[in-house]
Amino acid sequence: MSDFCSASAAPHYAPDLRLEPIHRDISFHFDLQRRSARGVVVITLVARSAGARRLELDGLDLREVEASDPRGRALSCRYDGKKLHIVWDEPFAGSERRELRIAYTVVDPLSGMCFSWPDEQYPNRSRHVVTDNETERARYWLPCIDHPNVRTTVDFHLRAEQQWTFLANGFHAGEESHEDGTKTVHWKLEQPSPSYLLCIAVGDLVCVEAGDFEGRPVAYFASAGHRPEDLLRAFGPTVDMLGWMTRRLACPFPYPKYYQLAAEGIGGAMENISLVTWDDMFVADERIHREWGWLIDLVNLHEMAHSYFGDLLVIRDFSHAWLKEGWATYMESAWLGDVYGEDDLLHQIHEEKWAYMDEADKDYARPIVTRNFDSAW
Structure with missing residues (x-):
């Protein structure tokens, strides 16, 4: 384990979900040239135990953060650049549902949301923005509990210049043109998803x-x-x-x-x-x-x-990433066997075994399941 993680690596566990997010309504107005977006996320929460009133969300380097309760309930929000600490004055009743609205700005984030636009050094660079979250990088563009045991349904409302293509998880649920030459496209995902599997592209x-x-x-x-x-x-x-x-x-x-x-x-x-x-x-x-x-x-x-192993069946936390990755890798071998024959299946399994043993001999050996790591990646 000494070569796998630092001696100070702490054990990682799934977060407490006394207040559990069950739906996200995510809106973005993009300015691709300025590599920025104004975002609003409305999170529907359900209390899994009576008396809960505190919520902690991940959010790295977000700007102009404002949190409110759409129904006017009093709350406080403290943002330290890494976490949003939300406290309602009035505790939740058991099974009570409330919404939390967070408005914020994202400007050319370090990771998670990748902007591309031509500049002097790269005049032919493409014009787009796309998100790439695995394992814990959604927090660079989305206030969330950035962990796989939090899975919500999602509505996306993406606004930008109308000539662009707009993509997100789920199905296309409509669009609206605006007088300023932009349009808003609505994508809707009705199956629960953790934050690391969300995706936006414009x-x-x-x-x-x-x-x-x-x-x-x-x-x-x-x-x-x-x-x-x-x-x-x-x-x-x-x-x-x-x-x-x-x-x-x-x-x-x-x-x-x-x-x-x-x-x-x-x-x-x-x-x-x-x-x-x-x-x-x-x-x-x-x-x-x-x-x-x-x-x-x-x-x-x-x-x-992974649509089945990782997306439909989601790991509880990243200490069990071997489950989704192991099954997806095995399906490669199964496909080779069915399409090309048993020799190809056996060769693939042999190569995977050799790569694993080579890593163990030259880099590190660790338990298949371990909670001690410096990075979930």
Whole structure:
């Protein structure tokens, strides 16, 4: 363990949820060129025990933070740059529901919300904003209990210049144009989600519509400058993979769409519910795809498997990340076996075993489940 974490690493546990968030209504008005957004989140809370009146939310480097109770109940809010400490004057009754409204500004955050806009050094840079949260980076743009045991339904209201593409988790629930040349797009997620699986993207995006899978739309997006044919080459097997996955697990796909987005600012690939994000290096032309196509397919299958293992079934805390990652990795091997044969399955399992043992020999060895770590990542 000495090489895995520092000697001072404290044990991590799921937070107390005497006041549990059950819904988030998230509104953003983006100014992409200024790399900023004005946000409002209305959190619906339910008291799991009578007498609770304190709530602590994660929020890093947020600006102009204001908290209020929409029904006028008195409360105080203290923000120290890392946490919002909310205290109601009147305690909650058991099972009582209340709303908390937090208005704030995000300006070019260090992580979590990635803005891209051309400048003197990079005049061809794309124009977009996209979020990338795993494991504990939603707090850079969203006041929340940034932990997987807090799972809420979500409404997103995203406002920006009307020519942009607007994406988020869930299904498209409507949009409204404004006289100033902006529009607000409403996305709605009816399945509970932890903060690290939320995703927003707005900007100049290329789109390839790939039809549907059992009535659920499938589409591929990338930041401007990428070619539709490269997008289709990279993600073309997706619909067939969805068919294989649902048959193998004997379980219908649990979400209303399956979108994939490749953009600068994403590290690797991320299984956000119904909106998987990728580093745009995976948008492969013919030459690169000849070398990397096998890897892109495995990553595609891996992130899709997380729709079940990690998204539908959510870990209680990050000490059990092995569960979601282990199952998603195993599904890669199962897919190889069913599509290419047993030799490919066994070779994949051998490679994964070798990589694990090599890490244990050269870097560190630790229990599969440990609460002591410096970073959940």
